[in-house]
Amino acid sequence: MIDGRKRVDVCSTNPMLGPSLRHLLDGHVIMTSESSPDDLDADVVIWQLDEPVHNDSLARVAAEAPTLVLAHPNRLLDAVDAGCKGFLPESASLSEIGDAVETILRGGAVVPPDLLGTLLRHLVVRNRREAVEATALEELTDREMDVFESAATGANREMIAEQLFISPQTVRTHLQRVYRKLGIHSQVELISLAVRLGITTPEE
Amino acid sequence: MSAKPTRRGELVQSPGEDGWTVYVAEDDALHVLNETARAIWELCDGKTTAEEMGRAVAEMTVMTTAESIAAIAGTLASLAERGLITMTT
Numbered sequence: 001m002i003d004g005r006k007r008v009d010v011c012s013t014n015p016m017l018g019p020s021l022r023h024l025l026d027g028h029v030i031m032t033s034e035s036s037p038d039d040l041d042a043d044v045v046i047w048q049l050d051e052p053v054h055n056d057s058l059a060r061v062a063a064e065a066p067t068l069v070l071a072h073p074n075r076l077l078d079a080v081d082a083g084c085k086g087f088l089p090e091s092a093s094l095s096e097i098g099d100a101v102e103t104i105l106r107g108g109a110v111v112p113p114d115l116l117g118t119l120l121r122h123l124v125v126r127n128r129r130e131a132v133e134a135t136a137l138e139e140l141t142d143r144e145m146d147v148f149e150s151a152a153t154g155a156n157r158e159m160i161a162e163q164l165f166i167s168p169q170t171v172r173t174h175l176q177r178v179y180r181k182l183g184i185h186s187q188v189e190l191i192s193l194a195v196r197l198g199i200t201t202p203e204e
Numbered sequence: 205m206s207a208k209p210t211r212r213g214e215l216v217q218s219p220g221e222d223g224w225t226v227y228v229a230e231d232d233a234l235h236v237l238n239e240t241a242r243a244i245w246e247l248c249d250g251k252t253t254a255e256e257m258g259r260a261v262a263e264m265t266v267m268t269t270a271e272s273i274a275a276i277a278g279t280l281a282s283l284a285e286r287g288l289i290t291m292t293t
Contacts, residue, residue, distance in 0.1 A: 109264040113239035117246045123260035124252055 005029055006105055009039040012048035012070070021046070024098045040064035044104050046097065048090065049075060058082035063201060066104045070097070076115050077122050086110030133193060136182050144181070147174040151187055152194035209280055209289040210250035215242070228287060235286055244279050248289045254280055 006028045010018040018032035031038070036057065037045045042065050047058075049071035059082040061067055068086035069079040079087045085104045088096060089112060100110040111119050140148060143164075150160040157175070161168045175187075184190055194200040213228035213235070224242040226235045237245060247257050258273030265272060283289045 106266065108266045111264060113243075116239055117243035119264065120243050120247055120257065120260045123263055124247065124256050127256065127259055 006043035007031065007039065007041070008044045008046065008101060009033060009037050009042035009065070010046045011035075011037040012046070013050045014048065017046075017048065020094050021097065021101075024094055025101060028101075037061050037065070037067075044068060044101050046070065046101070055082055058084065059195075068097070068100050068104055068110065073112075073115060076111070076119060080111075080119060080122065081126070087115070088112060130196060133182070133197060137197065139181050140178060144174050144178050147171060148178050148190065148194070149199065151175065151178075151190050152200040154187075154191060207280075207291045208250050208253055209248040209284070209291050211245050211248040211283075211289050213288060215246075226288060231287055233287065235288055237288075241279060241283065244276065245283055245288055248280075248283070250292060 008021070008025060008028050009031045010021055011033045012018065013034060018030055022030040028043075031042070033039070035051075036053075037047055039045075040061065045061060045065045045067045047053075047061065047067055047069050049069060055078050058067070058069070058079060062083035062085070066085040067079075067083075068088065069075065069084050070088050070090055070092060071079065073089055076087050086100050086109060088100055088110065092100075092112075103110050137145075137148075146164055147160060150163050155163065157168045157171045160171045164171070178190070179185060182190070182193065184193060191200070212230070213226040216225040216227055216234075219225075219239075220236070223236045223238045226237060226242075226245065227233070228235070244257060254276050255273055258276040259269055261267070261276060262269040262272035267275065280289065280291070284291055
């Protein structure tokens with residue numbers, strides 16, 4: 001049982017979803033939005049991905065509020081990697097959505113049973129990769145780590161040089177070593193790695 | 205916990221009313237698994253440790269990693285007892 005009224009933001013182009021959930025979850029405050037979630041202070045965001053949504057947008061919302069995604073099953077892993085707390089297929093019933101909201105409010109996660117195997121395999125592989133990446137990170141020198149962290153914010157070579165009081169050429173040398181040690185080839189990959197390891201967040 | 209369970213048998217296509225059916229030819233035996241047991245059984249590829257499974261499950265539940273690993277150990281013990289996996293290190 002959940003104590004107190006919780007705020008649930010329902011983001012969907014389906015005009016019936018919000019009112020239907022308002023009836024089903026009458027102990028909670030149901031708000032609605034259309035193109036993207038409006039209330040990132042909500043206790044749960046329900047986001048129906050009717051249209052293409054970039055993974056970064058998903059991650060930004062999921063970082064702010066526990067998010068339940070309603071979408072085609074081919075978006076499951078995107079949703080999980082973005083940090084969403086729950087996923088249901090678009091065909092989920094109202095009661096399934098309601099149960100999922102209550103589960104998320106209790107701190108749990110929601111995934112359809114038939115997608116469980118796919119998700120577990122993905123999580124095992126992802127955890128292995130992150131463990132390898134974290135170990136690789138430990139091989140960086142302190143200065144290389146400084147450069148890594150600056151580059152992870154999206155700063156270019158000149159900006160990093162200015163921040164660290166070194167020359168752009170020295171930054172270039174450090175970055176080459178960082179890329180080699182981490183097995184990456186670009187700043188885009190570096191930023192992606194930093195996000196996965198929790199060193200930076202997508203909005204930074 | 206470094207055991208790497210390996211599954212035995214083949215999944216019979218499409219779930220029935222009671223769950224998924226696994227046929228173990230060597231034993232000429234049929235077993236019915238629910239979705240959770242099937243997901244764990246499918247992870248038993250001889251390369252994935254019980255601890256890795258537990259950590260993955262913990263990410264999807266309110267259980268701590270330790271609780272999750274313990275739950276996985278229980279499920280694996282049940283699968284082993286039914287001859288659906290073998291435990292190797």
